[in-house]
Amino acid sequence: MTESIKITAIINIMITNTLETLRPKKLSDYIGQENIVKTLKLFIDAVRKRGKPSEHILFYGPPGIGKTTLAYIVANELKGEIKVTSGATITKTGDLAAILTNLKDNDVLFIDEIHRLPKPVEEMLYPVMEEYSLDIIIGKGPSARTVRLSVPRITIIGATTKLALLSAPLRDRFGLLLRIDYYHNKDIEKIILRSSKILNLPITKEAISQISLRSRKTPRLANRILRRARDILEVDRHTVIDEKLVDKLFSLLEIDANGLTKIDRDYLEVLGKKFSNLPVGVETIASALSEDVRTVEEFIEPYLLRLGFIKKSSRGRSLTPKALSTIKSPSSLPSLFS
């Protein structure tokens, strides 16, 4: 390994470790989403009592709201090991077979972005989910035959941001479907406080509130902002993360009072300025932003829709009156359309 690859590997491990440290390990440490936590507790208690393998679980909802964290918690509570993969990386049936042969009874296979599984892989998953069997086709053409192999009694946890893209047969094989939504501000504040205690960071109430307001109601963003605040705290030798420090951070990161980042504001500007707020198709917006359509649809638009800043119609996207009035206010950084 060359020196630079070694250093990159160490940095990656350090980043992963920080994320791992902040991730709650038990349901009792999980903040917010009370109904989800209650449902999962009941489900896990019932599985433990029956002593049989757990039914499969599907989490769906926007990115960054804790689907992976919950999968880790379920695996931990069921005393199984977790193997993490993604629908986008399992490209062939052989990939799935290879993953399954490395698992053992009671393990959890977490498949993120499960809606991206190719159809043949998805079909191979059905007997795994129903009967812990793997059907392998040997040979080609008329002489092809299917061999059925046993696989360990695992629990599959799927996660998706796009439930509608999941086929009905796959969806129906999950025994528990849970929709995880954005968090309340007070819960994001509690998560920031918990993370700052774990990372040993002095922080004021006001700074917690400011970070919470700009973290789009998602724990992942809140924790990311907190880690960047820690950079300023350490490099500029502050004694505490206070309002002044986070103000400096937000202008550095270009995050405005609504939690909008530069790319969100660019999106709004494309609609409002470039296209005079006439309805615009997503492909046109994506090319005006030099982004791909998936990034626009999955990462930029959900929060703008949630804020009520844009509306979608069959003719395209346009700004709402709420967006127009907010954008012109001085708290929008930097002011658009001026």
Ligand code: ADE
């Ligand atoms: N870190 C990230 N998400 C969390 C949550 N929901 N509860 C506690 N800590 C978290």
